[in-house]
Amino acid sequence: MNILLSVYYRLLENAGYWAVLVLTFLATVLFILSIYFFLTRKSREEKRLEKLVPASKTPIKQKPKLLDAEQGGFITRFAKPIDDIVSSQPGAMHKSIRLHLIQAGWRSNAAYYNYITAKVVLGLVLPLGYLISRFFFTFSLQVILLCLLLAVIGFGLPDTILGFAIRARQNRILRALPDALDLMVVCVEAGLGLDMTFRRVGEEIKPLCRDLSEEFFLTNLEIRAGKPRNECFKNMSLRTGVAEVGNLMTILIQTSRFGTSLAKALRIHSDAMRIKRRQVAEEKAAKSTVKLIFPLVFFIFPAIFVVLVGPGVIRIVRVLFPAISGG
Template sequence: MSYLLNVYYLLIENLNYYGMLLLVFLAVISMLLALYFVFNRQSEVKQRLGRFIPQQDDVDHSKPRLVEEQNGFVTKVVKPLHDMVAPTENETKKRLRLKLIQGGFRSERAVQNYLALKIVLAAMLPGVFLFARYFYSFSAQVVAVAACLTITGFFLPNIILNYRTKARKQNISKALPDALDLMVVCVEAGLGLDMTFKRVGIEIRPISSDLSDEFKLTNLEASAGRPRDETYKNMADRTGVAEVSNLMTLLIQTNRFGTSLAKTLRVHAEAMRIKRRQLAEERAAKAAVKLVIPLVFFIFPALFVVLLGPAAIRIITILLPVLGGE
């Protein structure tokens, strides 16, 4: 009860400060919600009007989606921010674009949105903090905190992207052996490679939606007329997983030299299962080493206290009076 009273008195004493923080938070949330409803309302109005406008069977008078996106308000706001921090070298842009694709962001505006988000966070986090401190005295600590928030806001998208890319790669790598077994079954059943990719993409979706999307996208590229070697290389680049790259290289060589696809996939699937078992054994062997620090610093001291504590208390209660009497 006393703790709650102390918290209550602290809030009363700093009511202006916490109230200002709450107002800033509500203002930012309200602004974001307003922008969302403004842009979402336009699409809802178009959908409602579309119910009453007679549909044309053959002629589509709507503006192309790409042109509409390029002329949109969001693009006009994001593009200047993108130009401020966009890398000048084409190779750097390609690497950033590939990294975003490996993280699951395939949109045409992914690079622009990513760089604009870095600028917005780098300006918004210290801006909100400094605005909250505007009614109080500034100091070197406040400036240091604002600088740290600026750096944090600028590099926070990098951390999120790296985490998302790593999680996506692990998801694909974990589901790949099962997908490879499905490919072996489909090929041995007489399906072609294109239909195999399509079928595996459907069946593997409950296990890994990312790998399913990659199979479907590769199948769509092949259906659109791209050479198979190019579609396989694109899938390896989009995933960034070494196992997928090895599989695509194997398919390219099989397609080039005309070897048996079913036999090749069966041998590769067996190698993948062996590698998966070896990886599990390696992780099990590392577990004993990783348990040393928790055992030494946490479990052993508690165990010693439980085992030796009563004996130590017994010795102290018996020997100390005897030694004191002597």
Template sequence: MDIILRNYYKLLGNIDVVLILALIFITTAAIVLGVAVFFTRQGRIQKRLERLLPDQPLPPQPSTNAEGLLRTEKTGSIAKLTRPLHNIIAPKEGSTRKKMRLKLIRAGFRSELAFYNFVAAKIILVLALPTFYVVTRFFYKLTPDVILSCVLLAVLGYFIPDFIVWANIRARQERITKALPDALDLMVVCVESGYGLDMTFKRVGEEMRAISPDVSDEFALTNMEIRAGRSRDESFKEMALRTDVAEVHSLMTMLTQTSRFGTSLAKALRIHADAMRIKRRQLAEEQAAKTAVKLVFPLILFIFPSLLIVLAGPAFIRIYQALLPALAK
């Protein structure tokens, strides 16, 4: 007993070890608590469903791609495990939550679980990165440098999910911009074939699936909103807001004005498609013109020094060998 008490007091005297163990305990407890609450809650829900519907199976999930967009997309089981943590630290209904949801939607994460995934990733990274750093330095003291490193790692872990979402938004916007002229050409074909605007959106959503899933998803989701009873103007505004692409904004504005003033939809779509194609060609020419300027810095920093060493190196060596005896005298 005396040995145990002696080791206990010795452990309390070493504040570094205490802080490390406390940090590990908090991280482990948070993960275990989330898993336990999730499975307990799932068990209660399953029992209630069995009591209410003892002889009826649960309804199957939608099989079509368009209907599946309203439920799950790019989400996994991590969100389900960490969902209880969201109720503690995630912002409630308000402007902050809406902005975060809008960013995730623009990045292609439409499911409600995506928001839990995003918040859970922040929690896990904020706790895991400093914990890993401290554990790797277990045999060192918690100096101010170590504490500062832990703080910086926690801040880095907090902003890593934001950076990933931002990168996904940029990549998705570029994919939509590149594929939109093809979707417009398909819309022109559908309208000239006698399709209405609603059927045109549905057909474009189906045909663009193999070419551009992002454009296909947006057209299919907009068509579903219109079929559900939402006005076309509101559905078009929502599509422009979800994508945050200038070309989509102009397309939705053009469709709204066309349906409002009764002008020829096929002619307007063809003119808009030609304008977008010209704009895309001009953008490609602009990028090609910038290539020469962008190559200047790699040439000066990397290629030019290598050429200088290869071409002038032997001459400098000969000059040095010729002047060395004179300098020695």
């Protein structure tokens, strides 16, 4: 009985703390339930189908909602309202996001909705999870600041990953571009048209760089679909985000406009690309000596110092200290 009374009095002493904890728990549960009911509710089209199709007939087989973005899948229903808010704001934020995703090689609508969902979920889950865990221990201004820091990290983490993916894809395209230019020169000098040149180069460059091959195929498809060539070339430059590809597209536009020799222009540009790649390699080799200073100073020199000076220091300690203490 005394134990129960002591527990009861302790709960009364910390009534404010437990009230905040219970309210936070209830708010979290209600938030999760509201998201669940919002994502699992039936769309207007599904309700109309249920009214039109009798219950006795076989229901229409639907695609999995997690994968079907057009029918209002799980992630799409979560990200679509956020996308509507972003699209309604002045500026071209949603267009910039889509362009960055395309530059990373992610062209589908699902990638766009996954990106928005990741930003929102990580920006909310990390600080909320830490905040709820800290309620069981202590709650202070430091906890609030750390929650804000976690929110910033969670909201910016998808941007960081996207930036790494864009740079990796651009580096792959940049490494394969001189070889693609040589193939274009061979195809043009063999008498192929620019459309067939893009298709042939896309097929030949695929084992070396799949990203550049896809860009050549997409540009060829756009030209065959009836788009103006200049617009197709500009689209390829935007999709890659590589300055060298933009220069190549500018050369193609100028040769088609002024009627100059395409093979000669491509050969000159290919030679310039190879010279630039060699200069970049020489620049990296020159910078390597400076970059080696920090590993040498902090890792290699201390080990060498210990190996060279260590035995002498040990001998001095063994010989000199007894002599000093004995004297």
